[in-house]
Amino acid sequence: MPKYLQKRRRRWYAVLDIPKALRPALGGHARFVESLKTESLTEAERKVPQVIGQWKALIEAVRRGDPAPLADHQATALAWREQLDSITDEEEREGVESVMVELAKERDRTTPGQGTAMFKLATRQWEQTDELLEDWLATLDNEAKTIDMKRSDVLRFSQRFRLTKDVGRQAVLDWVDHLLHEERLSPATVRRIVSACRGYWAFLQRRGSAAGTGDPFSKAVPPAPRKKTKAQLAAQRKAFTPEQVVVLLEAAETKGDTPLLRLIWLAMWTGCRIEELCSLRLSHVLADRLQIEDAKSEAGWREVPVHSRLLPLVHELSATSRDGYLLSDLSTNKYGDRSNAIGKRFGHLKTAQGFGRDYVFHSIRKTVATQLEAAGVQESVSARILGHEVPTMTYGLYSGGVPFQVKREAFEIIDYPGVTFAVSS
Incomplete structure (x- = not known):
């Protein structure tokens, strides 16, 4: 008997066994069967490869959790749902459902499980x-x-679990294990993915679209180790020395990248994050201070003294700005982020100077913090300047803040031996 063919009452049928593990997802059937509507073996052999190919694609889709080959029956099911939702008369609804049952049975005869799935x-x-x-x-x-x-994290989840009924504690644990050991994602990345899915699942439960009240994601990912490994310590971001910052500054000048040169100069005298500097508007630039009001935390909303070495550049940039920002004409990405492109240029620059992945733009901020600590500046003062949480309850919760004059005097300690020029015309 030719492969995938079976003769029944003179007609030829295509047949394909369904793997046992996948049968529950395909309606519980043991095999696919479909009439080729011919009594000719030659005609049947011509038709059968296309039918078998579709079935194998469906089996592989279920195995991978890929919904693409199932899109046709899903679209039909949603169209049926829309039709049912528009019917207010109960008797009419029952009549339409009975028709759908028959259509579903017909689909099940050709592709086991699809009709049942469509109706449900x-x-x-x-x-x-x-x-x-x-x-x-x-x-x-x-x-x-x-x-x-x-969105990307939840779509990854939905590719594995096409239906909410498929989501269970053990199934989630198996998926997490797959992410960690088969896809080789880092534990931190998997924790982020699971966190997004957990939030979405709670939303589905509140909307009545997910069965049960339990949390299948609880403790699904091993917690982050409290003690950092040697690899983590080695990869930790490092601070540039003041001399290294000067090397980067001179490299930007040699390269002729004036915007990057100015950005580095601003960072080394303020300790600000790259996003804070690139998004700083002129309305937040005063004669002696920068008002940071777009920071990552409440503590980040602060006033940063303008260092005496920085004053000339701040005055020049303020007078020549063409778009209302202290740093003019920076390109933006699709999220409106003005630091993305220039940040990449800094990455190329520091790599060309021999700095590895553990040195980033944020390392300049660490340079400033290191200088303040080395000079004996109180931590509460440094925290107010850099926008960190104040570490004690007395100063952090009850204090009204550090006088601006104290912060300015502390900031004048910052120095970069070897700087032979000022970044201003």
Whole structure:
């Protein structure tokens, strides 16, 4: 008998066994069977490869959790659902459902499991995992970049679990194990993915679209070790020495990258983050201070004294700005981030000077913090300057802050031996 063919009452049928492990996801059937509507063996042999190919693609899709080959029946099911939702008369609804049952049975005869899935999706006995994703994202108060990352994380989850009924404690644990050991994602990345999925799952439960009240994601990922490993310590961001900052400054000057030269100069005399400097508007630049009001935390909202070595550049940039920002004409990415492109240029610059991945733009901020500590500046004063949480309850919770004059005097300690020029015309 030719492969994948079976003769029944003079007609030829295509047949393909379904792997046992995948049968529950395909309606519980042991095999696919479909009439080729011919009595000719030659015609049957011509038709059967296409049918078998579709079935094998479906099996592989279920094995991988890839919903793409199932899109046709999902689209049909959602169209049925829309039709049912528009019917207010109960008797009419029952009549339409009975028709759908027959259509589903017909689909099951050709592709076992698809008809059942279509009907259960249409009648909301089953819910697609990603169906309310955009509704959930709309409730979040996150930046656009974070929203996109959470969308990507949940879509990864929904590719593994197409239906909410497939999500269970052991299934989630197996998925996490797959992410860690098969896809070789870092534990930190997996914790981020699981955190997004956990938030989305809680939303589905509140909306009644996920079965049960338990949390299948609880403790699914091993917690981050309290003690850092040698590899983590080696990869930790390091501070530039003042001399190394000067090397970078001179490299930017030699390269003729004036915007990057100015950015480094601003960072080395303020200790600000790259995002804070690139998004700083002229309305927040005063004669003797910079008002940082777009920081990552409440403590980051602060006034930074303008160092005496920085004053000429601040005055020049303020007078020549063409777009209302202290650093003019920086390009933006799709999230409106003005630091992205120039930050990459800094990455190329420091790599060319021999600095590895443990040195980043943030390392200049560490340089400033190191100088303040070495000079004996009180931690509470340094924290107010750099925008860190004040470490004690007395100063952090009850203090009204450090007088600006104290911060300015402390900041004048910052120095870079070997700087032979000022970055201003």
